[in-house]
Amino acid sequence: MPDERNDDVSLAERAFAALEPVEPSAALERRIAAIPILHPLAPSESFWPLGKSWATRWALVGALGLGAVLGSVPLPEDTAGAVEVGGAEVESTEGSAADLPAGQGELSDEDTELDRALAAALGADLGFEQALFEESL
Amino acid sequence: MPSHPGPERALDAALFQRIARGDALAFRELTTLHLAMIVTYATRILGNAADAEDVAQETFLRVWQKAADYEPRSRARTWLLAIAHNLALDRLRRRKTRREEPVGDDGEDLGPGSEEPNRLLLRKSTALEVRRALDALPERQKMALLLCHEQGLSGAEIAEVLNATPEATESLLARGRRALRTLLAEGNIDQS
Numbered sequence: 001m002p003d004e005r006n007d008d009v010s011l012a013e014r015a016f017a018a019l020e021p022v023e024p025s026a027a028l029e030r031r032i033a034a035i036p037i038l039h040p041l042a043p044s045e046s047f048w049p050l051g052k053s054w055a056t057r058w059a060l061v062g063a064l065g066l067g068a069v070l071g072s073v074p075l076p077e078d079t080a081g082a083v084e085v086g087g088a089e090v091e092s093t094e095g096s097a098a099d100l101p102a103g104q105g106e107l108s109d110e111d112t113e114l115d116r117a118l119a120a121a122l123g124a125d126l127g128f129e130q131a132l133f134e135e136s137l
Numbered sequence: 138m139p140s141h142p143g144p145e146r147a148l149d150a151a152l153f154q155r156i157a158r159g160d161a162l163a164f165r166e167l168t169t170l171h172l173a174m175i176v177t178y179a180t181r182i183l184g185n186a187a188d189a190e191d192v193a194q195e196t197f198l199r200v201w202q203k204a205a206d207y208e209p210r211s212r213a214r215t216w217l218l219a220i221a222h223n224l225a226l227d228r229l230r231r232r233k234t235r236r237e238e239p240v241g242d243d244g245e246d247l248g249p250g251s252e253e254p255n256r257l258l259l260r261k262s263t264a265l266e267v268r269r270a271l272d273a274l275p276e277r278q279k280m281a282l283l284l285c286h287e288q289g290l291s292g293a294e295i296a297e298v299l300n301a302t303p304e305a306t307e308s309l310l311a312r313g314r315r316a317l318r319t320l321l322a323e324g325n326i327d328q329s
Binding site for chain 2: 005007008009011012013015016018019020021022023024025027028029031032033035036037039040041
């Protein structure tokens, strides 16, 4: 029985060795070479720059939610420094000008020249605006 | 039957990882290695070059799209042959449905009373005789023999491709070889 089986195996080996080889055609090779071009793969990962793990993602979502809740709480209004002008409350610009570093609150010669040039070009009355500004102080 | 060398599978896994990342060069490398094998197997199963090339193209398209699904427990050639095998089977079934041909019984051995040996005697080409003998075999016996003797797969790998148990695979191989011997009994092969 084993001899018969070996004979069968041997015959099958010879039979398959006698088969003519099959070569893929050039057209098939071209079709297959075009697969990566015709069927580009979708990105495997979605774009998410802030953390890859779910724990990090949930921490970020939690932080954003907390920020939204705290941001909605109204803060006490600071009315000091505000003045009434014609019934409307106007913020004083005195303090903010004083907070600026020396030299930044004042108009330089170049700025003045620029204002004049703009006034000449646009026909604006800067004198009126200057008077209104001084009145508000 | 060939063994399953570890380094081969490691190389296959690395190749498939590169393909899964969209590396067209890795895909080209895989194609160069295995295209002829897939075309050969599909041609033997389908007996038609055009259908076989369609199956080969579809096989490699699936590989390109599903490379991430490759598991290194099987060799690349086994995985590719399994895909090609299923695609070829689908095509055979569609063909049979269209032509309303009866599906062959896997358990049926061809006896010496078959007309095939007499027809085979008339053939001058040994290759043609072998092909005809293979075509006369029940489908799964033919596939098992092709995978074993032409593609060099082990019993376990053939079982994987055919989705059968190792015992059923061994039985298919034994019956297939016996039937092939019967069919070729008076042909050139037996005398060479």
